[in-house]
Amino acid sequence: xxxxxxxxxxxxxxxxxxxxxxxxxxxxxxxxxxxxxxxxxxxxxxxxxxxxxxxxxxxxxxxxxxxxxxxxxxxxxxxxxxxxxxxxxxxxxxxxxxxxxxxxxxxxxxxxxxxxxxxxxxxxxxxxxxxxxxxxxxxxxxxxxxxxxxxxxxxxxxxxxxxxxxxxxxxxxxxxxxxxxxxxxxxxxxxxxxxxxxxxxxxxxxxxxxxxxxxxxxxxxxxxxxxxxxxxxxxxxxxxxxxxxxxxxxxxxxxxxxxxxxxxxxxxxxxxxxxxxxxxxxx
Amino acid sequence: xxxxxxxxxxxxxxxxxxxxxxxxxxxxxxxxxxxxxxxxxxxxxxxxxxxxxxxxxxxxxxxxxxxxxxxxxxxxxxxxxxxxxxxxxxxxxxxxxxxxxxxxxxxxxxxxxxxxxxxxxxxxxxxxxxxxxxxxxxxxxxxxxxxxxxxxxxxxxxxxxxxxxxxxxxxxxxxxxxxxxxxxxxxxxxxxxxxxxxxxxxxxxxxxxxxxxxxxxxxxxx
Numbered sequence: 001x002x003x004x005x006x007x008x009x010x011x012x013x014x015x016x017x018x019x020x021x022x023x024x025x026x027x028x029x030x031x032x033x034x035x036x037x038x039x040x041x042x043x044x045x046x047x048x049x050x051x052x053x054x055x056x057x058x059x060x061x062x063x064x065x066x067x068x069x070x071x072x073x074x075x076x077x078x079x080x081x082x083x084x085x086x087x088x089x090x091x092x093x094x095x096x097x098x099x100x101x102x103x104x105x106x107x108x109x110x111x112x113x114x115x116x117x118x119x120x121x122x123x124x125x126x127x128x129x130x131x132x133x134x135x136x137x138x139x140x141x142x143x144x145x146x147x148x149x150x151x152x153x154x155x156x157x158x159x160x161x162x163x164x165x166x167x168x169x170x171x172x173x174x175x176x177x178x179x180x181x182x183x184x185x186x187x188x189x190x191x192x193x194x195x196x197x198x199x200x201x202x203x204x205x206x207x208x209x210x211x212x213x214x215x216x217x218x219x220x221x222x223x224x225x226x227x228x229x230x231x232x233x234x235x236x237x238x239x240x241x242x243x244x245x246x247x248x249x250x251x252x253x254x255x256x257x258x259x260x261x262x263x264x265x266x267x268x269x270x271x272x273x274x275x276x277x278x279x280x281x282x283x
Numbered sequence: 284x285x286x287x288x289x290x291x292x293x294x295x296x297x298x299x300x301x302x303x304x305x306x307x308x309x310x311x312x313x314x315x316x317x318x319x320x321x322x323x324x325x326x327x328x329x330x331x332x333x334x335x336x337x338x339x340x341x342x343x344x345x346x347x348x349x350x351x352x353x354x355x356x357x358x359x360x361x362x363x364x365x366x367x368x369x370x371x372x373x374x375x376x377x378x379x380x381x382x383x384x385x386x387x388x389x390x391x392x393x394x395x396x397x398x399x400x401x402x403x404x405x406x407x408x409x410x411x412x413x414x415x416x417x418x419x420x421x422x423x424x425x426x427x428x429x430x431x432x433x434x435x436x437x438x439x440x441x442x443x444x445x446x447x448x449x450x451x452x453x454x455x456x457x458x459x460x461x462x463x464x465x466x467x468x469x470x471x472x473x474x475x476x477x478x479x480x481x482x483x484x485x486x487x488x489x490x491x492x493x494x495x496x497x498x499x500x501x502x503x504x505x
Contacts, residue, residue, distance in 0.1 A: 230354060266356040268493030278356045280285045 028055040030191060030221045031076055035090035038071050038080060044253035045071040048090070051240055051259050058213055058222045060236030060262065062229055064282060067242040068254020069225045073193050075099075076223060077113035078106040111138065114184030118196035120176035122168035122183075127151075127160050130168045130179055134187045146186050153219075154182035155212050174205025181212065191221040199227060210235050229278055232262065239265040241274045288353045292362060295345045296422075299366055302338040302373045303418040307411060309335060309380035310476065314407035316384060317469065318400055322391045325384035335377035342370045361493060365486040369421060372479040372486075376414070379472040386465045393462040399449050403466070406442045406473045409435065413480035421487045429484035433498045436477045443474040 031053035038046040046068035053059050053076075061069040071080065078099055080086040092099045099109055122130050131147045140146065147164075151157040156178040160171070168179055177197060184192055194213070198206040213222060213235045226232050232239050240259040244252050258265065258274045269275045276282045309328050316324040346367050349355060355363050413435050420428030450463035485498055 229356075233356070267360055269357050275357050279359050280288070 029053070030055050030095060031223075032093040032096075033072075033075075033090070034093065036072070036075060036092060037089040038068070038075060039085075039087045039089075040083065041085045044251070046075075046242075047245065047253040047255050049242075049254075049256040050090075051256060053221065053223060054238065055221050056217055056219075057237045058217050058224065058235050059238045059240065060232035061223065061225045061240050061242060062227075062232050062277075063242030063254070063257075064244065064277065065227075066252065066254070067244050069240075069242045070195055071254065072242065073195055073223055073225050074115075076191070076193055077110050077115055079110075079115060081106050111187055112189050113191045113193060114187070114189040115193040115195065116177070116180050116184055116197050118199055120173055120180050120200070122171070122176050122179050124167070124169055126165045127168045127171070127179060128164040131182050131186045134183065138187060140187065146188075150182040150186040151179075153185050153216065154178045155208065155215070156182055172205070174201050174208060177201060177205070177209060178212065181209075181216075185216075185220075189220070191223065192216065194222065194224040196225055196227060198231065206231070229266075233266050236262045238262060241265065241269075241271075241277060243273055243277065285353075288349075288355075288359075291345070291349055291353070292355075292359065295342060295349065295366055296362070298338060298342050298345070299369055299373070300418055300422060302335060302342065302370065303414060305331070305335045305338060306373050306376045306380070307414055309377050310407065310411055310414070313380045313383040313387070314404060316387050317395075317403055317407075320387070320391055320395065322388050325387045325391075328384040329381050332377050332381045335374060339370055339374040339377075342366065346370070358490075361490050365421070365490040368486045369483045372482050376476045376479050379476050383469050383472050386469050390462045390465050393458055395462060396449070396453060396459065396466075399446065399463075399466055402442060402446065402449065403469060403473065406439055406470065409439050409442070410473050410476045410480070413439070413477050417480040417483040417487075421483060421490070424487065424491050426488050426491050429487035430498055432481045432484040436481050439474055439477040443470050446470040 029052045033052070034050050036046060036049045037044065049068075049072060061073060063069050074080045075088060075092055076094075076099075080088060088100055094109070094113070098104070123133065125133070128147055131150050132143050135143050135146045148157060148161075151160060156175060159175060160166075160179075168176065171179060177200075181192070181194075181197075198209045201209065210231065213224065216222060217237075224232075224236065238259070239262040241257045242254050243257045245255045246252050258269060258271045260270070264270075265274060266278060269278060273282075309331055312324055312328040312331065315321065316328060346363055349363055353359075413432055416428055416432055416435065419425070420432075446467060450460075450467055453459045453463040481498060485496070488498070489495055
């Protein structure tokens with residue numbers, strides 16, 4: 001297992017600095033994706049996507065099924081490395097360094113860029129052990145304090161502080177998902193990637209996750225994939241609309257159609273394809 | 284896709300056009316009542332305003348339901364917001380027609396000044412024309428037509444400014460002076476109807492371009 005020291009180039013920002021409240025600016029780029037194309041075998045899942053993701057901003061990726069938004073978000077912490085046959089072209093610059101450059105350790109990348117998935121997937125361990133696992137593996141100090149801080153940030157502490165040794169599997173779906181977010185926060189990453197984090201949750205649990213996203217963006221850079229357009233409208237500052245480009249020979253590939261401030265996307269989108277999708281008139 | 288939503292939008296927009304036709308009838312009625320010193324017709328204009336208000340409330344309720352149930356976005360959202368504003372502007376125009384009708388009744392027994400009555404016939408016709416342009420350009424999403432309302436409005440504004448000069452000579456005759464003073468308010472009502480038509484034009488421009496802006500403001504005339 002790598003120690004954090006070996007990946008200093010991809011983690012230039014100290015946690016202490018990050019915690020200071022700074023107004024987000026459009027220029028403060030965390031991810032600079034350039035000409036990203038992802039293939040699974042002969043299928044082009046994402047074609048030539050370029051976009052910048054900004055610090056302390058919630059960026060939503062929306063679009064129909066198969067448009068490549070999940071593939072795209074997985075490129076931001078090299079999760080696609082785990083999929084056989086996946087090939088990535090182009091650059092994903094994270095704080096200026098290409099995540100796909102030579103010598104970059106994908107495990108170290110995921111140390112700084114956490115991910116939460118659609119289905120809550122706690123380990124079959126205690127609540128405490130779920131959150132403490134990664135800090136222990138990384139040899140981080142003050143594990144107890146980290147666990148408490150992460151659970152507080154994930155708005156779960158008050159609900160679980162008296163039963164930290166109980167099984168995480170006994171928690172409700174919404175609590176499990178917040179536990180997974182706490183688990184990602186425990187190693188104090190810089191960015192959090194959320195792939196459909198609320199689609200398996202009821203409206204109340206969804207609302208608590210959305211409240212949490214609003215809180216977390218003060219300290220973290222958040223990218224969220226969602227099928228729920230109103231969720232994107234509610235939580236995101238920036239929204240990227242992905243769609244499917246269908247060629248005459250029937251081949252399909254995911255493309256980025258439009259990327260703008262969320263308010264612009266939902267009041268005055270520039271591209272008719274975005275208009276068609278957000279108004280529900282997409283074919 | 285979203286067939287029932289589209290039908291609701293279409294229905295609401297058709298209701299707005301119908302409300303516009305009602306307002307045109309009220310305006311025509313009040314102008315005729317003025318020219319013919321017809322108190323009965325003035326009463327009809329006043330009671331007809333209930334029909335306009337009913338239409339207004341139906342549209343208002345319809346828009347409330349659309350916002351609550353359909354969460355419109357993008358051009359749908361702009362249409363719903365533009366309908367909401369245009370609806371209010373039409374309702375206000377109806378209110379001005381009522382004011383004109385009430386003023387006519389107050390001075391029904393006074394011999395009118397023919398020159399002024401002709402001026403109002405002319406102003407009223409211009410106001411009717413402006414309402415038609417406002418409704419048509421809204422329906423056809425015609426920003427050029429909508430912005431032409433500014434020039435049309437300038438003509439009504441000029442006519443309104445001349446009315447005071449025409450009333451002043453009536454000062455020597457107390458009975459006709461009251462008529463004249465009432466007519467200054469009638470003139471003001473016609474001028475305001477023109478302003479509301481311009482406002483509907485601005486909603487058309489917003490609907491098409493997504494930009495909120497006034498065609499003119501108090502310090503910068505077009």
